[in-house]
Amino acid sequence: MKFYAIIVAGGCGKRMQSAVAKQFLLLNEKPVMMHTLQAFYLSEIQPELILVLAKAEHEYWKDLCYKYNFDIPHTLVEGGDERFHSVRNGLMSIKEDGIVAIHDAVRPVVNGSLITQTYKTALEAGNAIPCIKPSDSVRELQDTSSKILNRDKLVLIQTPQTFDLGQLRIAYQQSFSTKFTDDASVVEAAGYPINLVEGNRNNIKITYPEDLELASFLLKNNIPG
DSSP: OOEEEEEEEOOOSTTTTOSSOGGGSEETTEEHHHHHHHHHHTSSSOOEEEEEEOGGGHHHHHHHHHHTTOOOOOEEEEOOSSHHHHHHHHHHTOOSOSEEEEEETTOTTOOHHHHHHHHHHHHHHSEEEEEEOOOSOEEEEOSSOEEEEOGGGOOEEOSOEEEEHHHHHHHTTSOOOTTOOSHHHHHHHTTOOOOEEEOOTTOOOOOSHHHHHHHHHHHHTTOOO
16 A cells, blocks of 8 residues: 655745745744654655645755755645645646545644554545644624534544545546635545544644744654644
């Protein structure tokens, strides 16, 4: 059985208040994305790594790899207009069958046990989507008011979202829709049931400046995400 991981890097630095894209920001003396690739490379699964990145950033990334002596093997694939198209480009680069994880480049603290769990579940059940329960109260915004939602019936979705390649290829034959917020939504729209697995609260997505500080702390203290 072949195992793959598609690392999707398409974020910008707007909410980080930075001119540098989030995946290139320094985290403990090297770019965020290098930590992410390393997490998969060092995992028990050791998947073949595919990095999907905007074509305009390919040379910059290669320069960073040289600067930081980053030599983890990976295939570089051109990104698309939307995340959907970037993932599809990554899929098109895989010629064999197997299991593939799709992971946000800006979730650098993901731990090996979660990575392994999603691959094993996808192997058995077709897909595996990590999630955590919300700890805060949640309200739904309406036109002029809001209403409380039952958080016991809600989960927050993370990555890696891991799939049988045959299932994911069929799902990505669909046309793009703004309703597709992640890979699970694409697969669900194709008629496949979604299998949730327990995620990790430390598996944070770098979005705001304080997230970078937390990720730095977690990595320095070897606290898994």
